[in-house]
Amino acid sequence: MEKDEFTHPYLGLTKKERKEMLEYLGLTSADELFSDIPIRSEFHMEEQPLSEQELFFEFYELSKRNWNYLEHPLFAGGGAHAHYVPAVVQKIIERGEFLTSYTPYQPEITQGMLQALFEYQSMVCELTALDVANASHYTYGSSLGEAAHMAHRINSKNKVVVCGAVNPERLEVLRAYAFGKKLAVVQTRYDEQKGSLDFDALQSAVDDETCMVYVESPNYFGVVEPNLEEVAEIAHKKGALFCVGFDMISLALFKPPGEVGADIAVGEGVGFPISYGGPSLGVFATRKQYVRSMPGRVVGATLDKRGKRGFVITLQTREQHIRREKATSNITTNSAILALANAVYLALLGxxxxxxxxxxxxxxxxxxxxxxxxxxxxxxxxxxxxxxxxxxxxxxxxxxxxxxxxxxxxxxxxxxxxxxxxxxxxxxxxxxxxxxxxxxxxxxxxxxxxxx
The missing domain is CATH 3.90.1150.10 (Aspartate Aminotransferase, domain 1)
Incomplete structure (x- = not known):
C-alpha cells in the first residue's frame, strides 16, 4: 500500500476505500452526508482547523491557567490526596504487555497481567487482614455501592446504615447504587465534640431490616474512628454485615478492618497521580465465606498440566456472559492498570x-x-x-x-x-x-x- 493513499494521519482508510463506500451509498462526496445540516451550524467552520502543532501549543497555554500541587501548596481536604509516586511505577505500567492488556480471559497469553493482579490481591488481603480481595473496582465509591448490593444478596435485607461523617460524594454514589435495588440509606449523626460517630444514634438506627452498617476511618473529617469492634458487635447482633472504609496508607499504623470485625472493606488505591480527581481505583476485600457473593473477578494461582505454577481467573461470576442477569455486578473492563500501579507502588515501599x-x-x-x-x-x-x-x-x-x-x-x-x-x-x-x-x-x- 502506497503511503500517499492515506488521507488522514490517524485513520487508515485509503482514497480507494472511501470512494467505494461513497459509491455504495450513492454519493459523490462525504459532504453530501451532511447536506441536511444548516450551513451556519457549528459543524461548518469558516476558519480552517488548527494543525496538530498549533493545537498542542493552544492547549499548553490553556493548561498554564491550571494550578497543580507540584507548583502550589495543596491543602484541599476530603477528596483525592497527592502522594509522591516513584518514576519506576509509571515505567512498569507503560510496558506493552500491561498497558494494552484487556480483560485477561485467555490465561495462556496473559500470565504477566494475571500474576500482577494476583500479587495486588495478596497485598490487599495482607493490609486489610481479610481473606479475599477482588481485582479492583472503578472507584472507592463504586466499591461501597457494590458492598451494599453484596450485603443485600447475602441477607436479603433492605437498609444500609451509614455512620457519622462520610465523604458526601461517596454517599451520593452509594445512594445511586441503592436506588436500583430499592435499598434505604440512613445516615446517623456524628458526635459534635469528637467528630466521630455517635453510638446512641447508631444503635437506634440499626434494626432487623439492616443489611449493612458502614463506617469510614479516617472519616470525612479526618477523625480515626475509635471502638470499631463495638460497631461490629452492634451490626452482627442484628444480622447485618459490617463494612469499613479505609485509607490504604493509614493501615500501616491503625488496626486493619479484619481485626476490628469487618466483613467487607472498601477503599481507594494509591500509586498514581490524582489527575483532577480521576481515574481512580476501588479496593474491595471480604471474608472467605462471602467470596461467591463478592462482585468483580478474582485471580487465583494454580498448576498447569506440567505441574508448573500459573494464574487464571478463578471466579468471574460477576460476568454477564457467564451468568447474565444473575451476575453479581456489571463491572466490565475496570481500572486494572491502576491495580498494577498500586501493586508496584506497595512493593517498592515495602x-x-x-x-x-x-x-x-x-x-x-x-x-x-x-x-x-x-x-x-x-x-x-x-x-x-x-x-x-x-x-x-x-x-x-x-x-x-x-x-x-x-x-x-x-x-x-x-x-x-x-x-x-x-x-x-x-x-x-x-x-x-x-x-x-x-x-x-x-x-x-x-x-x-x-x-x-
Missing amino acids: KSGLKKLAERILSNTHYTQSRLAELKGVTSPLFKGYCYQDFVARIQASEQALEKSFEKHGIIAPTRLKQLDSWLFGVSELTTKAHVDLLVVSIKEALEKNEV
Whole structure:
C-alpha cells in the first residue's frame, strides 16, 4: 500500500476505500452526508482547523491557567490526596504487555497481567487482614455501592446504615447504587465534640431490616474512628454485615478492618497521580465465606498440566456472559492498570517504607494543626478526635477574605464546610514546613482584614 493513499494521519482508510463506500451509498462526496445540516451550524467552520502543532501549543497555554500541587501548596481536604509516586511505577505500567492488556480471559497469553493482579490481591488481603480481595473496582465509591448490593444478596435485607461523617460524594454514589435495588440509606449523626460517630444514634438506627452498617476511618473529617469492634458487635447482633472504609496508607499504623470485625472493606488505591480527581481505583476485600457473593473477578494461582505454577481467573461470576442477569455486578473492563500501579507502588515501599510514609503524613497532620492553633481567631482542630491526613479548623475570618488570601499566596485552598462554618484541611508527605508557613501567613492576613 502506497503511503500517499492515506488521507488522514490517524485513520487508515485509503482514497480507494472511501470512494467505494461513497459509491455504495450513492454519493459523490462525504459532504453530501451532511447536506441536511444548516450551513451556519457549528459543524461548518469558516476558519480552517488548527494543525496538530498549533493545537498542542493552544492547549499548553490553556493548561498554564491550571494550578497543580507540584507548583502550589495543596491543602484541599476530603477528596483525592497527592502522594509522591516513584518514576519506576509509571515505567512498569507503560510496558506493552500491561498497558494494552484487556480483560485477561485467555490465561495462556496473559500470565504477566494475571500474576500482577494476583500479587495486588495478596497485598490487599495482607493490609486489610481479610481473606479475599477482588481485582479492583472503578472507584472507592463504586466499591461501597457494590458492598451494599453484596450485603443485600447475602441477607436479603433492605437498609444500609451509614455512620457519622462520610465523604458526601461517596454517599451520593452509594445512594445511586441503592436506588436500583430499592435499598434505604440512613445516615446517623456524628458526635459534635469528637467528630466521630455517635453510638446512641447508631444503635437506634440499626434494626432487623439492616443489611449493612458502614463506617469510614479516617472519616470525612479526618477523625480515626475509635471502638470499631463495638460497631461490629452492634451490626452482627442484628444480622447485618459490617463494612469499613479505609485509607490504604493509614493501615500501616491503625488496626486493619479484619481485626476490628469487618466483613467487607472498601477503599481507594494509591500509586498514581490524582489527575483532577480521576481515574481512580476501588479496593474491595471480604471474608472467605462471602467470596461467591463478592462482585468483580478474582485471580487465583494454580498448576498447569506440567505441574508448573500459573494464574487464571478463578471466579468471574460477576460476568454477564457467564451468568447474565444473575451476575453479581456489571463491572466490565475496570481500572486494572491502576491495580498494577498500586501493586508496584506497595512493593517498592515495602512494609517498613509504608509505615514510615504513614508516620510522616500523621506528623504533618499534627504539625499543621498545631501551627494553626497558635493563631488567635483559629480553632484547630475543631473536633477532639484523633486525626490523620485531614482535619477541620474554624477561622474567624470571612470566606471571601480567606479565598482571596489563599489565591494571593498561590495556595490550593482547603475545602469549605459551610454547614460548620469551617474549613477541611488535607495534608500528605508532600506538605513541607515552607508550605505550612505560607498557609499561616495567608490566614493571618485574612484575620487582620477581618478585624479592620
